[in-house]
Amino acid sequence: MDVLSAxxxxxxxxxxxxxxxxxxxxxxxxxxxxxxxxxxLPLTYALDLNHGLALLLGLYVGGxxxxxxxxxxxxxxxxxxxxxxxxxGYPMCQRGEGERALKIGVVSSLFGxxxxxxxLFLFAPVLSDFAIKFSYxxxxxxxxxxxxxxxxxSRNLLMGLFSGLIGVWLALIGTYDVSVGGNxxxxxxxxxxxxxLSEGFSLLPVLIGLFGVAAILKEAxxxxxxxxxxxxxxxxxxxxxxxxxxxxxxxxxxxxGVIGTFIGMLPGVGGSAASVLSYTQQKNFSxxxxxxxxxxxxxxxxxxxANNGLTGGALVPLLSLGIxxxxxxxxxxxxxxxxxxxxxxxxxxxxxxTWNTMMVALVFANLVMFAIMFFAIKYVARVVMVPKYLLxxxxxxxxVVGAYAINYGVMFDVWTLLLFGLGGYxxxxxxxxxxxxxxxxxxxxxxxxxxxKSLESFGTYTIFFTKSPIAMVLWGLIVxxxxxxxxxxVKASRRKTQEGGA
Numbered sequence: 001m002d003v004l005s006a007x008x009x010x011x012x013x014x015x016x017x018x019x020x021x022x023x024x025x026x027x028x029x030x031x032x033x034x035x036x037x038x039x040x041l042p043l044t045y046a047l048d049l050n051h052g053l054a055l056l057l058g059l060y061v062g063g064x065x066x067x068x069x070x071x072x073x074x075x076x077x078x079x080x081x082x083x084x085x086x087x088x089g090y091p092m093c094q095r096g097e098g099e100r101a102l103k104i105g106v107v108s109s110l111f112g113x114x115x116x117x118x119x120l121f122l123f124a125p126v127l128s129d130f131a132i133k134f135s136y137x138x139x140x141x142x143x144x145x146x147x148x149x150x151x152x153x154s155r156n157l158l159m160g161l162f163s164g165l166i167g168v169w170l171a172l173i174g175t176y177d178v179s180v181g182g183n184x185x186x187x188x189x190x191x192x193x194x195x196x197l198s199e200g201f202s203l204l205p206v207l208i209g210l211f212g213v214a215a216i217l218k219e220a221x222x223x224x225x226x227x228x229x230x231x232x233x234x235x236x237x238x239x240x241x242x243x244x245x246x247x248x249x250x251x252x253x254x255x256x257g258v259i260g261t262f263i264g265m266l267p268g269v270g271g272s273a274a275s276v277l278s279y280t281q282q283k284n285f286s287x288x289x290x291x292x293x294x295x296x297x298x299x300x301x302x303x304x305x306a307n308n309g310l311t312g313g314a315l316v317p318l319l320s321l322g323i324x325x326x327x328x329x330x331x332x333x334x335x336x337x338x339x340x341x342x343x344x345x346x347x348x349x350x351x352x353x354t355w356n357t358m359m360v361a362l363v364f365a366n367l368v369m370f371a372i373m374f375f376a377i378k379y380v381a382r383v384v385m386v387p388k389y390l391l392x393x394x395x396x397x398x399x400v401v402g403a404y405a406i407n408y409g410v411m412f413d414v415w416t417l418l419l420f421g422l423g424g425y426x427x428x429x430x431x432x433x434x435x436x437x438x439x440x441x442x443x444x445x446x447x448x449x450x451x452x453k454s455l456e457s458f459g460t461y462t463i464f465f466t467k468s469p470i471a472m473v474l475w476g477l478i479v480x481x482x483x484x485x486x487x488x489x490v491k492a493s494r495r496k497t498q499e500g501g502a
Contacts, residue, residue, distance in 0.1 A: 007357065007360065010051060011050065011051060011054050011357070011361070012054075012364065014047075014051055014054040014055040014058065015054045015055070015057065015058040015361055015364050015365050015368060016058065016368045017055065017058065018040070018054070018055040018056065018057065018058020018059040018060075018062060018365070019058040019059070019061055019062035019365050019368040019369045019372060020058075020062065020368075020372055021036060021040065021058075021059060021062065022036050022058060022059040022060065022061065022062020022063035022064075022065075022066060022369075023062040023063070023065060023066035023069075023369065023372060023373060023380060023383070024062075024066065024383050024386075025059075025062075025063050025066065026062060026063040026064065026065060026066020026067045026069070026078045026079060027066040027067070027069040027070060027078055027380065027381075027383040027384055028070070028078070028383060028384060028386060028388070028391070031078075031215070032063060032067075032078075032079055032211075032215075032328075033059065033060055033062075033063025033064050033066075033067075033079060033328050034063075034211050034327050034328040034331055035211050035212055035215055036059045036062075036063045037056055037059050037060060037063070037328060037331045037332060038207045038208050038210075038211040038212050038331050038334075039208060039211075039212050039395055039398055039399060039402070040055065040056070040059055040398075041056075041204055041207065041208065041331065041334050041335060041338075041402070042204060042208075042398075042401070042402025042403070042405060043055065043402070044056065044335050044338060044339075045338050045405070048339075049335075049336075049339040049341060049351075049354055050353070050354055050357045052335050052338070052339065053335060053354070053357070053358055053361060054357070054361045056332055056335050057358065057361045057362050057365050058361070058365045058368065060311060060328065060332070060365070061113060061308070061311055061362070061365040061366055061369050062365070062368075062369050062372075063079070063328075064079055064081065064109075064307060064308055064310065064311055065106070065109045065113075065307075065308060065369045065373060066078055066079075066373075066380075066383075067079030067081065067082035067085075067307070068082050068085050068089065068102065068105040068106070068109065068300075068304055068307070069102065069380060069381060069383065069384060070384050071083070071085040071086045071089055071090070072085060072086070072089035072090060072092070072093050072098060072101045072102055072105065072300075073090075073093055073098060073102075073381060073384060074090075074384060075090040079307070081274060081275045081306075081307045081310060082275065082303065082304070082307055083275060083276070084275045084276055084278075084279040084299070084302070084303040085105060085275070085299075085300055085303040085304060085307070087279065087292070087293045087299050087303070088101075088292065088293060088294070088295050088296050088297070088298075088299030088300050088303075089101045089102075089105065089299075089300050089303075090295075091293075091294055091295030092295040092297075092300070094295070095295055097295070098381075099241065099377060099378065100240065100241045100245075100297075101297075101300055102373070102377050102381070103241040103374055103377060104241065104245060104297050104300045104301060104304075105300050105301075105303075105304040106304075106369075106370060106373045106374045106377070107243075107246065107370070107374070108253065108256075108300065108301045108303075108304035108305040108308075109304045109305070109307065109308040109366075109369070109370070109373075110308070110366055110367075110369070110370040111253050111257055111305055111308075112253075112256065112257045112260055112261075112304065112305040112306060112307060112308035112309035112310075112311075113308040113309070113311055113312070113362075113365075113366035113369070114363065114366055115254075115257040115258075115261060115305075115309060115312075116257070116260065116261040116264065116308065116309045116310065116311055116312025116313050117311075117312045117359065117362045117363050117366065118312075119261045119262075119265075119312055119313060119316070120312035120313070120315050120316055120319075120359070120362070121359050123265070123316050123320075124315070124316050124319050124320040124348060125320075125348050125355075126320075127316065127317075127320035127321060127345075128319070128320040128345050128346075128347065128348045128349065129349075130345075131320060131321055131344070131345035132345040132346060132349065133470075134345060134470065135454075135457070135468075136450050136453040136454040136457055137450075137454045137458070137463055137464055137468070137471055138468065138470050138471055138474065139344075139450045140447060140450035140451050140454055140464070141464070141471055141474040141475065141478070142321055142322070142323065142474065143322075143323075143443050143446050143447040143450060144447065144474075144478060145323070145474055145477055145478050145481065146321075146322075146323040146324070146439070146443055147164060147168075147439070147440065147443055147447065148478050148481040148482055148485075156431065156433075157485055157486070157488075157489045159431050159432065159433060160433050160436045161436070162432070163427075163432045163433045163434075163436040163437045163440070164436040164437065164439065164440035165440065166432065166437055166440065167436065167437040167438060167439065167440025167441035167442075167444060168440040168441070168443075168444035168447070169188070169444075170200075170201060170206075170437075170440075170441050170444070171200065171440065171441045171442070171443075171444030171445045171448075172187055172188060172200075172444060172445070172448065173187065173188045173189055173197055173200050173201065174186070174187065174188075174189070174197055174198060174199050174200030175187070175198050175199065186198065196412045200445075201416055201420075202407060202410075202413050202416060203334050203337055203338075203441075203442070204334055204338065204402070204403065204413075205403040205413045205414070205416040205417040205420065206416065206420050206438075206441065207331050207334055207438065208399050208402060208403055208417055208421075209399075209403075209416065209417040209418065209419065209420030209421035209422075209423070209424060210420050210421070210423075210424040210434050210437070210438060211327070211331065211424075211434070212395065212396075212399045212421070213396070213399055213417060213418065213420070213421025213422075213424070213425075214420075214421050214422075214423075214424030214425045214427075214428070214434070216392050216395065216396055216421075217421060217422070217425040218425055218428065219388060219392065220392075221425075245297050246301070249297070249298060249301050251285075252282050252285075252298055252301050252302055252305070253301060253305050255278070255281060255282070255285075256278035256281075256282065256301065256302045256303075256305035256306040256309070257305045257306065257309045258309070259274055259277050259278040259281065259306050259309070260274045260275070260278060260305060260306030260307060260308065260309025260310050260313065261309040261310070261312060261313035262313060263277065263306070263309075263310065263313065264309060264310035264311070264312070264313025264314040264316070265313045265314070265316045265317060274306045274307070274309065274310055275302075275303045275306045275307050277306070278302045278303065278305065278306035279292075279299060279302045279303050279306075281302070282298055282299065282301075282302035286298065308366070311362070311366075312362060314328070314329050315329065315362075318332065318333070318343055319343055319347055319348065319355075319358075320344075320345065320347075320348070321344060321345065322342070322343045322344030322345070322347075322446075324439060324442065324443075327434065327435040327438055327439075330435070330438050330439050330442055331438075333442055341354075399417060399421075400414055400417065403416070403417040
């Protein structure tokens with residue numbers, strides 16, 4: 001009954017609005033689901049937790065799904081995970097089958113999203129029930145495991161680790177709170193900055209700056225050039241869509257949905273890996289693999305089913321263990337933080353109403369996404385023609401107003417927004433990676449708390465290696481995560497050497 005009381009008309013309006021806005025962000029090249037969530041995050045401060053999450057889940061699903069529009073129409077992936085959609089979607093569009101390709105992608109996205117929601121509903125509570133038995137030692141090791149994921153998220157292993165350390169360092173700025181074993185002293189700041197940074201940098205301005213302002217500055221540097229030639233799209237009426245195209249695609253749909261969902265559950269692997277893997281598997285099992293990449297529906301089905309399978313899969317470690325698997329779910333932690341709720345093993349048990357409403361929101365968001373993109377696809381396709389020189393000033397204003405209002409009119413938060421926006425822009429110039437930095441910033445404070453609490457409880461460093469079998473398993477996963485990252489680094493280095501020799 002508590003769940004039904006939360007499902008008021010505003011709940012569904014927010015999901016619908018979030019899905020529509022997310023589709024716009026996903027459909028415009030250069031704008032992503034992460035940017036959509038970061039920019040709209042301040043709006044959740046005026047809402048309760050359930051309504052705020054309804055908006056964000058709509059943005060999440062819409063943003064991921066919208067990436068197929070420029071992938072098919074412009075050969076530009078709107079999201080990293082829609083890169084394989086271009087392989088067959090764009091050739092279909094060139095043949096005058098743009099509308100058909102888009103609708104195939106939308107139906108596949110719906111299946112992947114609903115499948116991943118079912119997996120989230122089944123798996124997250126089981127993981128939470130297991131993890132609820134964790135002591136401070138296991139909780140610290142979970143955070144440590146999440147921090148090792150930084151290496152997997154990085155294009156360059158050493159630079160990724162360095163970026164993560166910068167994030168952890170930024171998280172330690174402020175007062176060393178006595179409640180977590182500190183002495184109340186201020187750290188890593190001058191006396192003049194103490195009135196502003198006693199509690200550290202506010203999470204929201206940092207996120208909006210890194211993912212919103214930095215992206216706008218990067219686009220401004222490039223002159224916000226519009227692809228006018230590619231945007232003159234005419235969706236042909238001759239190529240009609242029919243559900244019959246899925247008659248022999250059942251195995252492809254299910255296999256790709258499974259791959260996308262379970263890749264999403266692995267922190268740090270990323271959406272592009274899921275879509276590439278599912279596309280590759282379909283090519284391996286296809287009766288005519290030589291046609292893959294020439295404009296066949298099965299390629300779009302494989303890519304988009306896996307693409308949206310990520311949405312529910314990535315939420316499994318976030319809600320059950322408190323581990324953000326990528327930059328998008330890392331930003332979503334900001335919504336919980338604003339509401340004073342900590343994700344992790346206790347979240348589902350202590351917030352059962354919120355958990356149930358989240359499941360309803362996730363399913364409804366996928367249905368709204370389908371309705372908007374399937375029945376109004378010709379109008380959605382025109383989103384790629386919106387001039388960025390009109391769009392970006394509006395987004396910039398939203399960023400500044402959101403940062404200023406989050407703490408009831410603190411101007412320092414606006415300076416924080418601009419500082420991290422400029423820092424995020426310059427970071428790309430020197431190779432510092434934003435996703436590892438954000439994860440380090442979010443998890444650094446928690447890692448310190450659990451580390452100090454573990455020492456207070458057991459009084460020795462050896463407890464991290466001898467506490468329990470669970471701790472040993474976590475150490476094994478940590479070693480495997482690091483080894484996997486090193487293996488990828490060595491493999492990439494050898495490939496570059498071979499290419500150079502050739």
